[in-house]
Amino acid sequence: MLSTRILAAFQKHFSATPLLVRAPGRVNLIGEHTDYNNGFVLPAAIDKEIVFAVALNNTSKARLYSYDNKAHCTVELTGLQPGKPHWANYLKGVVAQFQQRGITVPGFDCVFGGNVPIGAGMSSSAAVECGLAFALNELLGTTLSRMELARIAQLAEHEFAGVQCGIMDQFASLFGQPNQVVRLDCRSLEYEYFPFDTQACHIVLCNSGVKHSLASSEYNTRRQECEQGVSVLRRYYPEVTSLRDATLAQLETHQAEMGAVVYRRCRYVVEENQRVELACQHLAAGNLVAFGQAMYASHAGLRDDYAVSCSELDVLVEAARALPGVYGARMMGGGFGGCTINLVAPEQVAAFVAAMQAAYQQQLGLKLETYQTTIVGGVSALEPTSIPA
Structure with missing residues (x-):
């Protein structure tokens, strides 16, 4: 089980008891290339996901471990800039967005990994951003809304990964509901759920x-x-x-x-x-x-x-x-x-x-x-x- 493996990896590398978070990828049933034209999209969160184990560590550094890459990266949390390795930019970008909102982010340990296929159009990057944003929001008690977390994740991708994406992917990861697709108005950010019977289809x-x-x-x-x-x-x-x-x-x-x-x-x-x-x-x-x-x-x-x-x-x-x-x-x-x-x-x-x-x-x-x-x-x-x- 994915969550078991991520927890075991965290316990191997770090000593604290972590918060565990799952962040799903997404599909879009219809509404392609409409998001950046202020139009409508119809995404849904799916059962391919990234799992995070995150705990504060009483330092000024983020100690990151990519389970899928079997790679470590330690990041000083002042003066954050994009750099190598590329996978860490999605996480650094989220921290930078919290900081831009005047929120102090203390050091933390993070292990993450998942089963969202890379490059298959299921928004693995949005799941990474949203998962860490949600975890920090919980650990720091910052009570940011899910829509604000979606904006944080979107801007992290703009500024640290260099991709000028719309907000659909991050929105879908945060706002998904079981057996529901969600129509998002990409101009007003108003949304409405519609039933999707996965037994019938x-x-x-x-x-x-x-x-x-x-x-x-x-x-x-x-x-x-x-x-x-x-x-x-x-x-x-x-x-x-x-x-x-x-x-x-x-x-x-x-x-x-x-x-x-x-x-x-x-x-x-x-x-x-x-x-x-x-x-x-x-x-x-x-x-x-x-x-x-x-x-x-x-x-x-x-x-x-x-x-x-x-x-x-x-x-x-x-x-x-x-x-x-x-x-x-x-x-x-x-x-x-x-x-x-x-x-x-x-x-x-x-x-x-x-x-x-x-x-x-x-x-x-x-x-x-x-x-x-x-x-x-x-x-x-x-x-x-x-x-x-």
């Missing part, structure tokens, strides 16, 4: 196993293209401050001025926001078939209009579409690799996995790794009594 992730080098540069380009579209619309509609405010009719009216590429990028975002709203209605009505059709439409938009898919992801989605018991499939995350997310009837999951592995090997000569996940609650403390001796 399983979430299966198919990891393409690739990450094309285009990913980061094209991500920044997409942000710029969306901003270009907004700047055109604002000349005519001052109320349009992001694509969240735009309509398809407005885009079509000014299509020539935007140019074909910017128009397609903006059209995808506006349509994807509409799909999230409709998908929530389908969930509330228990209509998984209609929800799945929205997922396929999302993937088509990401492939054709937003142009962030790749041949490996497209092969996986088309292979899934042909199989019995599959409600829907689409690429998940920034694109150019990573995972597809698939909604599959429980009795068909084993056959689905076998068929997908065979199709991926046959069509691309690649081995396919899959993960079955359930939807769980957000970051929480673990009671030592619940951990086997």
